[in-house]
Structures are given as C-alpha cells and as structure tokens.
Amino acid sequence: MHHDLLLRNVRPMGGPATDLLIRGGRFAAFGPGQEAPGVPVEDGGGALAIPGLVEAHTHLDKSLWGMGWLPHPAGPSILDKIEAERALRATGAIDPARQSARLLVQALRMGTTHIRTHVDVDDVAGLDGLQGVLATRAAYAEAMDVEIVAFPQSGILTRPGVAALMEEAMRMGAEVVGGLDPCAIDRDPKGHLDVVFGLAERFGRPVDIHLHEGGTMGAFSLELILERTRALGMKGQITVSHAFCLGDPDAALVNPLLAAMAELDVAVATTAPASRPVPALAKLRALGIRVCAGSDGVRDSWNPYGTADMLERAMLVGLRNNFRRDEEMEMALHACTHGGASVLRLDDYGLAPGHIADLVLLGAETPAEAVAAHPPRRLVVKRGRVVARKGEALVEAP
Template identity: 45%
Template sequence: MPHPTLDPVTLLQNVRPWGGTPSDIAIAGGLITAITPAGPPVEGAVDGGGLLALPGLINTHAHVDKSWWGLPWQSYGGAGGIQGRIDHERSRRRELGFPSVETTAAVLREFARHGTTAVRTHVDIDTDIGREGIDAVREAAAAYDGAIDVQIVAFPQDGVLRRPGVLDMLADAARAGADHVGGLDPASIDRDPVGQLDAIFRLAAEHDVGIDIHLHDPAELGAFQFDLIIDRTRALGREGRVNIAHGFALAQVDDLRRRDLLAAMGELDITLTTVAPLRVPQLPLRELDAAGVAFGFGTDGIRDLWSPYGTGDLLGIAWQYARASSIVRDEDLIRVLELATRSAARFVGRSTHDLVAGSRADIVLLDAENPMDALVRTPPRALVIGGGRVLHAA
C-alpha cells in the first residue's frame, strides 16, 4: 500500500465540527485559519458532505517499531508475563526483521487510515539493536513530511540497570533528539526501583527531555513506585514533564490511597496514559478529572510478538475504555472522545488541538449523528487530514 499523496486542502466545506451546525473550514500553512457557516460550493474545495468533523486522534502510547502488520500471520508463542514476552521478542525480532522502515511504515498507514494524526511512540533501545529502531521510525515518519506528527520515547524494553550500557544509550538518544526517555517496572524488572528512577530522572534533567515510564506493577507495589516518581518529580523540578503509562495500581489500591496519589500527581502535573486493557480495572475518569490529572489513550503494540490483537484504531481504544468503565451518559461519552482528541494535545507538545482557528489542521470526518454516536459505533473514517494535507480518503 503506497504512502498517501498528501494533497493540500485549503477549504473543507459543509462539515459539522463536533456535531454542530454545517460549517466551512479554511486552511493555510497547515493551520485552521477560519471556521464559518457553510456557504455555496467553491471550486477546488473539498466537499465534506455534511459529515461529522472531529480533531485528529492523538495516540499517546504506541510501539510502532515492532509490529508484524502486513506480514504473514505469526502464532503466539513463548511464555506469558512481562519477562516472558520480553524474552520471546528478543529471540524472534531479528528473524522477523524488526526493526525496519517497512513494518513501521505499515503501522503508520494504519494509524492514518483510522484517523490518528499525532502519536507518541515508545521505540526500543537496548544493547542488541542500539538505535536502529529510532532510525527506522524517523525514516518512516519522514515520508509524511510532518503530516503525521511523531514524537519518540527512547524505551529500555529490557530494563535500565540490569543491562550495562543501556543508560549510556538512552543518553545518546536524548542527545540525538528523542523527545522523552522511558523506564520499565523499576521494581519487578530491574529490582532496584530507587536506582532505576534516580538514573532516569537525572538523565532527563541533564538533557531536558520528558520522562514516560511503563508501570505495570500492581496494587501497593505499583503505588510505592508512584510515590518514588512523585518525590523525584518534585525534587528535580520536572513538573509537567513526567508521564506514567498503564499505572494499573491506581485502580487497585483503596480510595484514600488513590486520592492522595492523584492529588500529588495533579499538583505536579504528572500525566497518565492507558491502553484500556480488559483484564484489569480501568483508571477512574471522574477521579482523574477531579484531581486535574491529564489522561490519554494509546494503542500499545498492534500485531506484535506480545499479542496478535490490535487494529491501530485509537477510537476503538476509547470505545473499549468507555464500555469497560460502564460509561453511558452523553457528557461522559463526549469526555472520553475528548481524551482521544483535543484533551490529548499536551502529549504531543501542543497547547491547542481542536477545530478552532489557529490550531493545526488535523481533521477527521465520519458518518455519525453526533460525537456520542461516533464513539459507540466507531464508523469508518471518510477523510483524514493531517497538517492540512490528505492522509486518507475513503
């Protein structure tokens, strides 16, 4: 499947932003310049046919460097659990040609087809593959010339301290332009939560990059690591620069413990991302909002050596979160859709991401009655525009 032509759009006519009245959206320089009531057809404009318009979806947690999308089916193998999946991946990734520009490009195409216009992706860094994954992701993303906005987290999938040299490689990645550095289960993977977190926070402060830590550890073990992250964020002045991915523990501790953790996170602007896994309780949306904790959705890996599941549709992840959380009221359904779109702006370094003048022209059209209908039905994306250029047209 070839890359899109990236044809520029200067006027998108007869669309309904967030389900509102029919409008025309003017675009220049990759930005929305005006939104006006729908007028008569203009030669050269794109006719939106009265479809619902939403801001582009923002995928806040992906692994675009290691999918077998587009390759022959791979049967699930190896042991379960985090360590089992790490071992299985290390044993087979070279055989399957990971990382590669081609497989990464296939994932980005699926993201674009489903309406994602910006993504924060974790990219493996370790002593076997070095920075090959980052190089592959950058080359695949470059084909879109910025129409898909890709931010990179240098991710130590096999641990930070237990593999000598990984910290140096993370520092090299930060110097080479990675937007964030990652960590992974400091207690259960490195078995030295203080050591891993001290090292990651020092590195991030030295190179002035963000931090995005995978934290799968459950209940009080996970909550203890939340405490450590909170302490280091405060001590090193990293407010607004730290994200915790997965964070299952928050939904597994008692209400009082969760309240205190969320209050500290809100104070320090520590964010959360989730892939809405079905096997654990979902992170509580209303409690997060009440504490002022920003929250985003991600697809995680899709069709990789960890799991055969995943389609690349972030709207499907939002649907999964809403359904698993028993969210049914209109205002809550809209809030979930906001988390997948305009509320996720900060996860890709934006102050605004919406259908408003001055915002980047990232627009998705769907055949839906209103935003609630779009979420619960997840209809196909009819048109996807990224930075004012066509990424997908049905």
C-alpha cells in the same frame, strides 16, 4: 508544505453544519457559505468533524503489521513477553523502518494525526529501532507528527550498556525519556529512576514511564516517581503509562497518589485493558489530571489485537469505564484527542480558527455516536492536506 482547502457542509463536534476554510495548513475561518476562489473544495456531506486522533502510547518499531499472522509466542508474564520479544528480534525479521512505516500508515488511515511512540532501546535492538523510526518520521513528516520516547524495554541496570544507549538515543533525536517498572524489571527502583530522571534533567526532556506494577509495589514505584518529579521541579513533564496501581480498589492507597499527581500535573496514559485494573478516567479528570490514551503494541509479540484505531480505543476506554452518557463518552474521546494533545504538548490543536488543520470526517451524528460505532473514516486531513479518503491512505506504506 502548507495547504489550502475548503471543507463544505461538515459538523464540528456534532454542531450545526458549516464550512471550514483552511489556509496555509491552519483553520482560517468557520461559517456557512464560505467562498475561496481557487481553493480546492471537499463536500463533507454533513459528516461529523473531529480533531485528528492522538495515539499517545504505541510501539511503532516492533509491530508485525503486514508480515502475516504470527501466533502469539509469549507466556503470560511481562518477563515472558520481554524474553519472547528479544528472541523474535534476534531473528532480524522485524525491520523497524519498514514496520513503523506500515503501522504509521495504518494509523493514518484510521484518522490518527499524532503519535507518541515508545521505541525499544536495549542490548539486542541497540539503536536499530530508533534509527528505523527516525527514518519513518522523516519520510512521513508531511502526513504524521511522531514523538519518540527512548524506551528501555528490557531494563537499564541489568542489561549491559543500556544506560549509555539511552543517552545516545536522546542525542539522536528522541524527545522523551522512557522507563519501565522500576521494581519488577531492574529489581532496583532507585537505580532505575536515577538513570531515567538523570537523563531527563541532563537533556531537559520530559519522562514517560511504563508502570505495570500493581498494588502496593506499583504505589511504591509511583511514590518514587512523584518524589523525583517534585525534587527536580519537573511539574507537568511526567507521564505515567498504564498506572494499573491506580485501579486498585483500596482508596486509601490510591487517593494520596492521585492528590500528588494532580499537584505535580503528572499525566496518565491508558490503554483501558479489560482484563487489568485501570485508573478510573472520570476520577482522574475530576481531579484535573491529564489523561491520554493509546493502542499500546498493535499486533506485536506482546499483543495480537488492534488495528491502530483510536476511535475503537475510545470505545474500549468507554466500555472499561462503564461510560454510557454522552458527556462520559465524550470524555473517552477527549482522551484520544485533546487529552493526548496536552500530553504531547501540541500547540494550536483542535477545531478552532487559527489552529492547525488536522481533522477527521466520519458518518456519525455526535461525538458519542462516533465512540459507540467507530465508523469508517471518510476523510483524514493533516495540516490542510487530504491524507486518507474512504478509509484508504493516500500515502504509501512499504
């Protein structure tokens, strides 16, 4: 389904007010005073227009969104969180199809038009999460693009059958091979990465690996990832999520890693947490490293925070990086728009004639103000169709 729409009086990226004509789901023409008889018209009222937001790191399958408030069940470590989640999952309370649909609709009403979601593949959930998210993806295909990472949340080698489940997940429709902390979780970095990169090679798919490991351990794991990227000729196909080790203050540790990442076009996905070291966004960008951003879990057993708002995420990215100048705040927004689009390999993304007509209207003067104030979304348009208006989704959540 492709749609025609004439948006009058909007300001793309804070520029002068103009009209945007959309035909067949793509931007057909920009310029004031457009006429298109028979095409539906929306008056933008001078709103700022930005491209559809890109949620490049989340976990749709296990959000508790809409299930009532659950006091945080986990202890402080990552292993605590894995165990708490396994216990919660085992109760059967989290229906991945329902929950992924709820969070998808919430993201949509906040202006997100593309999602990369990591979906748990483990010996408790099996492929239930994947089946649920695949169902949601099909049900909301008109309203949201979803890319799926098969994600071994509990490890691969220490959990029976997970390697085979990962392979099955790729056959079922996951587009990206996930991984997790090769040292800290499986306690066998070579073995973990052999499975992850083996699947990537066999299926010809990209990799997006969670790397929470800090300091020299994280740097070691990242070195192993970079060695395999080079050996397998996978330049441009790897994303490292979190990459806290790149926030280490020891430049002698970090700089060689950054140089290799730039050379191999390895991207970084950040959530810009305030309580952990994080890679410095401006430094990554100056080296030409692609950076995307994500909410991570939204109201799940890992993280009670979040409303799937990628403009609020841009604010958090800005605050974490101490960005105050407009061009810096635009860099934070870039991670939540074009940066995400580059990691998700989106063709024809952004506000330009010929490109796919995904956009958000909001009451802000400039992109920097949008980051600072993350105001309500007035209109969200997906492939030329209005999917949310005045902060309310026009598609239903279960």
